[in-house]
Amino acid sequence: MADAIHINKVIEKEKILFVEGRDELVFFDSLLQFMGDEYHKTIQIIPYEGKAKLNEFLSMISKTEGFIENVSSFAVTRDADMNHGAAIESINSTLRRLFSFCKVDHNEFKETDALKIGVFVFPGKNKSGELEDLVLDAIKGNQVCALVDDYLNGLENTTKPKNESSDFTFPRKPSKAKIQIYFSSMKESDTRLGISAQRKYIDFNHDCFDEIKRFISLM
Known part of the structure; x- marks a missing residue:
């Protein structure tokens, strides 16, 4: 199966941030720009195209x-x-096999003579969910976000699995659905997280991003 993954990424920098996909690449590029040239010009972001492909x-x-x-x-x-x-164990299984590394925990870096390796799992320590959940923390209390919550609560009650007679199914990932609906209300609407960050619709000054910014600063 390894042949199915075409490696066409040219390594140009000493520091590499591996992210899940293209949307995350654009999101983190926007975050690094926000953090300044010290980070944006020294860290290369490379998508590994999905969790299932990380190992290969x-x-x-x-x-x-x-x-x-x-x-x-x-x-x-x-x-x-x-x-x-x-999720932590899945990443560490790969790190042990490829780099003979002992466990690297969430929001942590460990070093050998040749490499410094870090791990960050979203939305944060001991939390289930995804990157979208972290972004949702930044928009809580927003009037539009409250309306989206009301809509999804109503949708959940009228669709499967709560309503088995419905022809419709509640979104498998409610956080992604919430983010997509929220960003579709912007002047230049795009439901993708990365593009919305690029258009400065995400407030990276919010303290919910402090942990990931500190993590990146340690690279």
């Missing part, structure tokens, strides 16, 4: 000339989904 992707890219010659620090990020601990 890291295995292949870590063998490239660019990685071997240039990289001194990298961090792996992903969503916790339903189980934060399982």
Whole structure:
């Protein structure tokens, strides 16, 4: 299956932030721009195209000339989904196999003589969920967000699984649905998290982003 993953990422910088996909790439590029040139110009963001591909992707890219010659620090990020601990263990299984690393916990970096490796699982320590849940913390109390909550509460009560007679099903990932509805109300609407961050519809000054900004600063 490794042949199915085409590695066409040229390693250009010493610090690499691995993210799940294209949307996350755009989101974190916006965050690094917000944090300043010290970070935006020194950290390269590379998507590994989904949690299921992380193991093979890291295995292949870590063998490239660019990685071997240039990289001194990298961090792996992903969503916790339903189980934060399982997400941490999944990443660490890959790190142990490829880099002979002992456990790296959430929001932590560990170093050898050659590499510094970090792990960050969204939305935060011991929390299930995803990056969208972290962003939702930044918009809580917003009038539009409250209306979206009301809509989704009503939708949940009228769709499956709560209402088995319905032809419709409640979104499998309510946080993603909430974010998409919220950003669709913007002047330049786009339901993608990354594009919305790029358009400055996300307030990176909010204290909910302090943990991830501190983590990035340690790279």
